[in-house]
Amino acid sequence: xxxxxxxxxxxxxxxxxxxxxxxxxxxxxxxxxxxxxxxxxxxxxxxxxxxxxxxxxxxxxxxxxxxxxxxxxxxxxxxxxxxxxxxxxxxxxxxxxxxxxxxxxxxxxxxxxxxxxxxxxxxxxxxxxxxxxxxxxxxxxxxxxxxxxxxxxxxxxxxxxxxxxxxxxxxxxxxxxxxxxxxxxxxxxxxxxxxxxxxxxxxxxxxxxxxxxxxxxxxxxxxxxxxxxxxxxxxxxxxxxxxxxxxxxxxxxxxxxxxxxxxxxxxxxxxxxxxxxxxxxxxxxxxxxxxxxxxxxxx
Amino acid sequence: xxxxxxxxxxxxxxxxxxxxxxxxxxxxxxxxxxxxxxxxxxxxxxxxxxxxxxxxxxxxxxxxxxxxxxxxxxxxxxxxxxxxx
Numbered sequence: 001x002x003x004x005x006x007x008x009x010x011x012x013x014x015x016x017x018x019x020x021x022x023x024x025x026x027x028x029x030x031x032x033x034x035x036x037x038x039x040x041x042x043x044x045x046x047x048x049x050x051x052x053x054x055x056x057x058x059x060x061x062x063x064x065x066x067x068x069x070x071x072x073x074x075x076x077x078x079x080x081x082x083x084x085x086x087x088x089x090x091x092x093x094x095x096x097x098x099x100x101x102x103x104x105x106x107x108x109x110x111x112x113x114x115x116x117x118x119x120x121x122x123x124x125x126x127x128x129x130x131x132x133x134x135x136x137x138x139x140x141x142x143x144x145x146x147x148x149x150x151x152x153x154x155x156x157x158x159x160x161x162x163x164x165x166x167x168x169x170x171x172x173x174x175x176x177x178x179x180x181x182x183x184x185x186x187x188x189x190x191x192x193x194x195x196x197x198x199x200x201x202x203x204x205x206x207x208x209x210x211x212x213x214x215x216x217x218x219x220x221x222x223x224x225x226x227x228x229x230x231x232x233x234x235x236x237x238x239x240x241x242x243x244x245x246x247x248x249x250x251x252x253x254x255x256x257x258x259x260x261x262x263x264x265x266x267x268x269x270x271x272x273x274x275x276x277x278x279x280x281x282x283x284x285x286x287x288x289x290x291x292x293x294x295x296x297x298x299x
Numbered sequence: 300x301x302x303x304x305x306x307x308x309x310x311x312x313x314x315x316x317x318x319x320x321x322x323x324x325x326x327x328x329x330x331x332x333x334x335x336x337x338x339x340x341x342x343x344x345x346x347x348x349x350x351x352x353x354x355x356x357x358x359x360x361x362x363x364x365x366x367x368x369x370x371x372x373x374x375x376x377x378x379x380x381x382x383x384x
Contacts, residue, residue: 246307247323254321261319265303268314268321272305 004047012039019060021052025160025171025219027111028052029103033063035077038095041195045174045208048216059106063099065092081106097201100176100208107158107171108258114169115161115263115270118256121154121168121223122146127299128168129227130159130278132256135203138233138285141181144209145288146295148189153215154223158258163270166277167222172215174208182207188288227298228253228280239290241283249280300376302336318375327353328367335377342368 003011003022014020016039019032031042059081066076066089076089079102086105090098108116119132120143133139140156147153154170162169174195177185182205185192195208228249229241244252253271254260260267285291303314311329314321324332327349334340334348342364349360371377 245310247310247312250305250307250312251321251323264319265314265316268303268305272303272312275307276305 001051001053002047003043003049003051005051006043008040008043011043012036015039015042019062021055021057022046023050023052023055024103024173026114026169027058027107027171028055029059029061029106030057031061031063031099033095033099034065035063035092035095038063038099041096042099044193045195045210048211048213059103059110061099061102061106063095063102091200094198094201096195096208097176097198097206100174103173104157107160111160112259112262113163115163115260115267116258117159117161117253118157118258119159119253120156121159121170121225122151122295123154123223124151124296125299127227128154128223128225129229129295129298130168130225130253130274131229131231132159132253133231134256137231138181139231140175140177141184141233142231142285142288142291144175144177144181144185144192145188145292147175147209147212147215148185148192149292149296151295152218152223153211161225161270161274162222163263163266165222165224166270166274167224169222170215170219172211172219174211176206176208178206179204184288185209225274225278228275228278229283230281231283231285233286234284235286237284237286239283239285239287239294241281241294244280244282246275246280249278250275302332302376304333313376315374315376320374322374322376327363328370331364331367332371332376335371339380 016034019030021028021030062080063077066078075092077092077095078089079086079098086102117132119130120139121130131139143156153172154168156175160169193210198206230252301316305312309326311324346360346364349355350357
């Protein structure tokens with residue numbers, strides 16, 4: 001059964017009751033939330049994702065209203081993992097971004113059986129690109145643009161590399177867009193579906209692009225990385241793809257990993273195998289049309 | 300000290316399991332560290348090998364070796380033994 005197979009009332013009831021165990025790639029997360037306003041957007045963004053049945057749950061998360069007099073005046077929500085509050089309470093209108101940040105946090109603080117890299121990952125044909133980048137580099141904008149032009153979404157935020165074979169395990173969750181990039185992608189890809197606009201988040205205006213159903217359906221098919229590409233958006237630049245020494249790519253990718261240091265030798269071997277097998281580039285861009293052409297030429 | 304190596308073109312990436320640090324080494328630095336990984340050595344012996352095996356001029360070999368060893372020491376990749384040096 002998929003999230004979208006339930007009608008909204010049933011989904012909201014499950015969410016507010018025992019929770020909905022949603023499977024995203026290798027992780028099953030049981031989400032419980034008593035916030036009625038969360039059910040609609042969550043079901044819309046995750047409607048193609050499977051509801052886990054008998055599988056073990058990796059993360060038990062809950063979004064609930066903060067208690068106390070102060071929080072009655074300015075309602076806030078709490079994200080908790082396994083009953084423990086993970087972050088300070090956030091204003092209630094931030095519930096959806098808080099849930100998305102929380103789900104990322106669950107992965108990068110716990111999933112140390114994998115090498116986790118702060119990176120988007122996309123695939124077309126036999127070409128699989130990892131796009132590691134720090135926040136604000138235009139990674140998600142580029143990822144959303146590529147996905148809207150037929151690239152398979154493997155990941156927007158956290159790429160999961162499996163030690164041993166070095167494959168990316170897709171999680172294909174919604175793509176987070178911020179500020180100017182929202183209108184840029186809406187104009188570039190008017191057929192795509194989006195979640196609600198959320199104002200005044202710590203990162204500004206936010207929304208989420210719904211992942212293509214096909215990417216979600218193929219979530220169980222791992223992908224072998226072929227290219228490491230470090231993107232950066234600059235309004236003043238033409239699209240330039242320039243070769244990057246593998247040793248430099250290694251250090252930059254390690255810097256973008258959330259658990260390279262924790263994994264020690266396994267992290268080194270996994271990343272080294274991956275870099276060895278990939279072509280490595282820096283990519284600066286301003287035009288999404290040009291960027292798509294450059295990426296399509298890699299296929 | 301246990302090191303893991305990966306050669307990428309003319310540079311090597313080395314992971315020091317004791318410190319958890321990762322370092323990028325140019326060809327000569329990698330050569331020196333591999334020599335020291337096989338067995339401890341003195342500055343003079345290493346300089347002579349650099350001259351003999353890599354064809355460096357003696358003055359240049361001595362000078363570069365000092366730089367490389369000082370950097371390795373800062374990075375915790377080697378320890379100097381002043382008595383035997």
